[in-house]
Amino acid sequence: MSGGRARSAVVVGAGLAGLTAAEGLAARGVEVTVLEARERVGGRTRGIEVEPGAWIDAGAAYLGARHTELLNLIKELNLHTTPTTMLGASRFALGAGAGDGEHATRDGRFPPLNAVALGELFDHLAELTAAVRPEAPWLTPDAARLDALTAAEWAEHSLAHPDARLFFPLFLGEMMAADPADVSVLHMAFYLRSGGGLRYLNAFEGGAQQDRVAGGAHLLCERLAARLTARHRGTLRLGEAVRAVTQDADGVTVHTERGAAYRADTAVVALPPLLADALDLGPEPPARRAGGRTGRGCAVKVNLVYPSPLWREHGLSGWSVNAEGPLLSTVDDSPAGAAVGVLTGFVTGAEAHRYAALTPREQREAALAQAARLFPMLPEPVGFHVTDWVNDPYSKGCYAALFGPGDWLRLGPTLTAPHGRVHWAGTETSTEFFGLLEGAIRSGHRAVAQILDGGV
Template sequence: MNEGHRRSAVVVGAGLAGLTAATGLAAHGYAVTVLEARDRVGGRTHGIEAAPGVRVDAGAAYLGDRHTELLALAADLDLKTTPTTMLGASRFALTPDTPDSPASPDSPDRPARPARPALPDTPGAGDEPATRDGRFPPLDAVALGDLFERLTELTDAVRPEAPWLTPDAERLDALTAADWAEQHLTHPDARLFFPLFLGEMCAADPADLSVLHLAFYLRSGGGLRYLNAFAGGAQQDRIDGGAHQLCERLAEPLGARVRLGEPVRAVHQDDRSVTVHTDRGAHRADVAVLALPPLLADAIAYEPALPAPRAGDRTARGCAIKVHLVYPSPLWREHGLSGWSVNARGPLLSTVDDSPGGATPAAGIGVLTGFVTGAEAHRFGALTPERQRAEAAGQAARLFPMLPEPLGVHVTDWLDDPYSRGCYAALLGPGDWIRTGPTLTRPHRRVHWAGTETSTAFFGLMEGAVRSGHRVVAEILARA
């Protein structure tokens, strides 16, 4: 590097990881250019307007007290948090589909039934939802206890800083979570609940991820109890006004250095520089940071070629579609309900109260957020928008009979988003950790890697994205 030469960096991706890296490098004197394929910043955080002047999180939303880097960033950006409201009873509709059961109430061949006024407190006949205090489902407690004990054993054994070095890693990485469930879960209630649990935790179908990745994901996120908890857990709070504000405020001081609508096609390197090519031109710099999910990173042409791929042929997209149903107010609260539900049939496999303002919602609006995950996300995503809205509204009315027709139904499909390739994060399938884990964060000459999928702490979460941005800044400063 010539004396007097101002160091430069090209950052690919204007999500939390990329913008954390970009602002960190800029603070150390780097001339930074950020290239973003979308027409907005934010990556897998995204705010949509649920009502005039009110935005809700269509992407990543939740955080907890262990998410220290994220909380520090929010404080630096003058953003506040608001608690996720979980006061009241939960609703459960856990009658599974069977070959002999009638068509799902959400089937296109069967019209939605009128809402029933009763809220039974025990599981009833057919598919009538049950109301229970707390979040523990009305299933066999011994069977679920055994499931959680087995998952805890797997989680405790994994090496989160290097999962591929976990004892028995090759066998665990060759086995899918579906295979594991077939071998170890004998009670029908455990078999029913396991895919619902995976959908909530990591937006996964059991066939899409390895047992090693499942164990790592749970350990990386703070353990099964922490990840699954609201109060005192990873879902305790939200950013007041929406998590999308994090990236918007990070991008503000960078100004025109953030270039939107400019997807990257190729990255070429020589001994002196790296050049990042887009349809609009070429950007040359001393270093590049690629803050992309692995499936997107592998779609770029590299010269020289990568020594190892970022993804494998079994790497899957996180299967998540988020549905926001907007009502005049959170009416479920008036009936002693929290808005939380767990459902064996789709499309909404779980729901949560995401009304703005937490316990004191904004006047004139209540938001019930539904999660469509796993295999159900593929089915639901193939429907027409009209059918999607009808199915979601019909199911919400059956779960919460006091609800009127929603004022709006907003569907955000991350599974088929071309610039995310799924959400919450990539799902590492059989063999992925053994093949790609050792090179997860290893720079490729002048190319450095960021993104929540490169973080061995809080993988798949906003906290992991921010930590990866800090890590890559430290790497680059160390080589300068």
């Protein structure tokens, strides 16, 4: 590329990846404009105020000790973490396998299913995970076969015991917000390896779900945006959905749906793959950002607010795993120091699509009926919030895009390759902690390094 060092940049997307890139460039003297389609910053983080001054996460939330860039950012922004509370027994509704009735109460998080069968399941997954090349999944031994095979097909051939077959989609929904039919085996193995491995991703204490950002993860982007505009004099435009990026020998022009045009030396597109792929990038478009089988992360998050975390008084942690929806799992997400208790339900995989299609009244009735069966001591909640990420037009799913059969071999080699003066960011462009907050930050740092090291 020609043109020398970038003096100006337009960043498309004010999520964590985009704002990380924007502030990184601005801190090095680049004039930055950030364009965001929503009327808020934060991307797939979102906060809900459940009582004055007490916020909960309706989107991305959890972190662990290995998320070093995220922890550094939390410290820089004068934020703090709070532990995810997991004291007490768990509840399971797994049908006949539950052992002592439809609803079982057990210490710890291990489900009341056949331990040998689940051990074999995790051994199979560990073997796949260990073999993948996280820095270049498409170069993994036997990559073509693994990328052509769905996780559902793999399970059909590999899992003999009914308890393993029952638990596998629940596990994949919790880890990846995916239905096994929607992802390739290669993507499943990569995702688990990229996030730190099976045990780390699945763990609260000592794992990837150990802590949350005190006050809500949305504060990361709010404070980054404030620092960008105040300290570095960057520009942030909300409500500016981008439709096209054109470029010539001298720079780029970013066109918005409102008819505005922003000129700069370079651009960073920090959007999920399905949105990035829909942009008009000129007569010579780049390699595809998404394929025909690339799917939306299948997650709907349900937050039930109670006068206090009453389940704790009954020796329960708030954690549950359920074979039937809508709430396939629940966790205690009560804000630290607040009077209220918050039970967060995760609706994932195929169940997310079914639940998202219900009316608001039907969603409330279904979630409350299930919560009452799992935790019969609970009164009617004082607050009820549903965040539908499946149908969010500016996210196209959450936790992250789902790479289907053929995607890694087709998309992987060009995942981070610039398209002329257009660079890419977003958690789906990070082979480290793909799909997580940590991956978003690392992708923003990579985009900055590419621009500064490569001229534009």
